[in-house]
Amino acid sequence: MDAAAPEAEVYRVWDDKLKGFGLKVATTGLKTYFVWYRAGEGRAAARREYTIARHGEMTPDEARTEAGKVLGRVRLGEDPQTKRHRARDEMNVAALCDLYLAEGVATKKPATLISDRSRIRSHIKPLLGKRPASAVTTAEVAKFMRDVAAGKTAASLKPSRKALKAKGLKGKALAAVETRKRADPAARGGKGTASRTLGLLGAVFAFAVREEIRADNPVRGVTKFKDRQSQRFLSADELQRLTGALKAAEDAGVNTHGLNVIRLLTLTGARKGEIEGLRWSEVDFQRACLYLADSKTGARMVPLGAAALLCLQGLPHPKGVVFMFPAASDPKKHYVGTPKVWEAVRTAADLPDVRLHDLRHTFASFGAAGGLSLPLIAAILGHKDVKTTQQYAHLADSPVKAAADRTAAAIDGAMRGDSTQSNVVRIA
Numbered sequence: 001m002d003a004a005a006p007e008a009e010v011y012r013v014w015d016d017k018l019k020g021f022g023l024k025v026a027t028t029g030l031k032t033y034f035v036w037y038r039a040g041e042g043r044a045a046a047r048r049e050y051t052i053a054r055h056g057e058m059t060p061d062e063a064r065t066e067a068g069k070v071l072g073r074v075r076l077g078e079d080p081q082t083k084r085h086r087a088r089d090e091m092n093v094a095a096l097c098d099l100y101l102a103e104g105v106a107t108k109k110p111a112t113l114i115s116d117r118s119r120i121r122s123h124i125k126p127l128l129g130k131r132p133a134s135a136v137t138t139a140e141v142a143k144f145m146r147d148v149a150a151g152k153t154a155a156s157l158k159p160s161r162k163a164l165k166a167k168g169l170k171g172k173a174l175a176a177v178e179t180r181k182r183a184d185p186a187a188r189g190g191k192g193t194a195s196r197t198l199g200l201l202g203a204v205f206a207f208a209v210r211e212e213i214r215a216d217n218p219v220r221g222v223t224k225f226k227d228r229q230s231q232r233f234l235s236a237d238e239l240q241r242l243t244g245a246l247k248a249a250e251d252a253g254v255n256t257h258g259l260n261v262i263r264l265l266t267l268t269g270a271r272k273g274e275i276e277g278l279r280w281s282e283v284d285f286q287r288a289c290l291y292l293a294d295s296k297t298g299a300r301m302v303p304l305g306a307a308a309l310l311c312l313q314g315l316p317h318p319k320g321v322v323f324m325f326p327a328a329s330d331p332k333k334h335y336v337g338t339p340k341v342w343e344a345v346r347t348a349a350d351l352p353d354v355r356l357h358d359l360r361h362t363f364a365s366f367g368a369a370g371g372l373s374l375p376l377i378a379a380i381l382g383h384k385d386v387k388t389t390q391q392y393a394h395l396a397d398s399p400v401k402a403a404a405d406r407t408a409a410a411i412d413g414a415m416r417g418d419s420t421q422s423n424v425v426r427i428a
Contacts, residue, residue, distance in 0.1 A: 004023060004025045004031060005029075006025055006026065006027050006028065006029040007025070007027070008027065010024060010025065011025055012025070012034075013025065015060075015064060017064065018035075018064050018067055018068060018071075020035050020036040020037055020067070020071065021033070021034075021035045021063070021068075022034060022035075022036075023055060023060075028106060030054070030106045030107075031054065031055035031056075032051055032053070032054050032055065033051075033052040033053050033054075033055065033058060033060075033063035033066075033067070034050060034051050034052060034067075035050050035052060035067035035070050035071060036048070036050075037050065037070070037074045037080075038074075039081070039082065048079070048080075049081070050070055050081050052067055052070070053066070054103075054106075091132070091134075091213060092129060092130055092131060092132055092133060093125070093128040093129050093130070093132075093133050093136060093204075094125045094129035094130065095133070096133040096204060096208055096213065097129075097204055099207075100204045100207045100208075101113070101116070101120070103207075103211075104203075104204075104210075104211075111273075116200055119193075119196070119200050120200070120204075122153055122154075123144075123148050123153045123193070123197045124144075124197065124201060124204070126153050127147055127152070127153060128201075133205075133208055133213055133214060134213065134214045136205075136218050138220070138221050140218070141198070141201065141219050141222050144198075144201070145194045145195070145197075145198050145224075145225075146194070148193060148194035148197055149189065149190060149191045149193075149194035149225060151189030152189070153189060154189030154193075191225035192225075194224075194225060195224035195225050198219060198222060199224070201219055202217060202219035202220070205217040205218060232353060232354055232355065232358040232361060233361055233365040234354065234358065234359070234362045236414035238349070238351060239266075239362075239414040239415045240414065240415060240416070241349040241350060241351065242345070242346075242349045242415065243415040243416065244349065245345045245346075245348040245349035246259050246262065246263065246345060248348060249341070249344060249345055249348065254341060254344060255337060255341055257325040257337070257338075258335070258337055258338045258340070258341025258342070259341060259345070260311065260315060260325070261275050261276055261325060261335070261338045261341075262338065262341065262345060262356075262359070263311050264308060264312070265356065265359040265360065266359045266363070266411060266415070267305060267308035267311060267408045267411060268290075268302055268308050268363065268408070269359075269363030269364060269367075269404075270302055270360070271357075271360065272338060272356050272357070274290075274292055274302070275325075276335055276336055276338055277323065277334045278290065278323065278324040278334075279322055279323055280317060280321070280322065280323070281322075283312060283324070285312070285313065288303065288305075288306075288309050289301050289302060289303050289304055290302040290304065302404075303404035304404065304405075304408070305404045305406070305407060305408025305409055305412075306408065306409060307408045307409060307411070307412035308404075308408050312324075323335070338356065362411070363408075366407050366410050366411050367406075367407040
């Protein structure tokens with residue numbers, strides 16, 4: 001079963017011990033055990049496919065045993081699939097969400113699932129959980145979005161002072177934890193949360209349509225709130241202030257992992273998680289690129305400009321350490337403290353409205369200002385938009401690498417106050 005690899009189309013592997021039992025392999029690689037049977041007597045009876053479990057949730061023997069039980073119920077005149085569908089017709093939204101999390105999220109990343117569970121728990125279940133999934137209307141969904149935006153379901157998951165004291169915390173330790181612990185972002189209200197939760201609800205009901213729990217998706221036709229979060233780009237002057245703040249922070253003994261992550265984010269346009277979790281094995285110094293096996297948009301190559309390469313080459317590489325930025329508490333894990341360092345750096349640079357992700361926007365803006373085409377910028381940043389991908393998929397690595405090099409050099413020059421940008425040197 002483990003050897004069954006995904007192909008261009010869905011296919012089935014049949015068991016040689018129990019007729020009708022097999023493994024279905026989806027194009028995504030998802031593998032599910034199933035059993036075929038006929039609902040009634042004779043070949044004219046309708047054929048059903050009853051899903052048993054995912055591969056990994058059961059062993060082949062366990063799934064085979066369960067399939068045998070299903071076939072036993074069929075011989076007694078029962079139609080297990082119809083019975084399951086009837087139960088799903090009576091399913092409420094809360095149960096649908098649970099089913100979605102159990103069966104409909106195979107391709108989602110762990111971090112996304114954490115946010116999904118929080119939004120379901122904090123917003124969807126409180127407002128729609130008791131409604132029959134098959135009866136929810138578009139008008140109800142629109143009201144749901146307005147209620148989330150108005151903060152009717154907003155909740156803080158911050159532990160109470162009493163709960164923290166019960167754990168033995170007091171004095172400075174208690175104050176530090178109270179300051180550090182924040183509400184789960186996905187549990188907050190507001191228009192942004194409402195729009196993102198609406199997107200999740202749409203995915204839940206799309207799953208319901210695929211599973212024939214209902215015929216349509218009530219989220220369709222509901223317009224999300226406009227994203228008022230503007231993209232912020234750093235100017236050449238601001239980049240110089242950022243460089244000065246980075247140097248001052250380093251001289252003051254601020255965590256060098258966080259400072260170097262910020263430098264690399266600025267010079268590569270990569271995402272925070274991609275750089276914080278970077279492994280030494282993913283860096284190709286000879287070809288000047290990163291090979292990220294599990295980025296937000298899947299496996300991708302990040303070309304490195306000369307300035308970014310110099311930054312990487314200057315980092316210490318202790319023997320046996322996997323991550324480029326290992327966690328101080330456990331070298332087997334990667335560093336995650338960049339946001340805290342960024343708060344101090346941006347304050348020192350007088351950039352209070354600049355987010356870490358704006359460094360990625362800045363990289364793209366410098367590329368566009370330097371005459372790079374949108375397909376080239378998309379190739380460097382790893383955007384997954386289908387239309388953009390079709391436009392730049394044929395590009396060779398060489399122009400993409402050269403484009404990244406020119407952009408990183410322009411940013412590096414701006415950070416150093418060098419308008420010519422003719423020579424690339426290590427960033428302070």
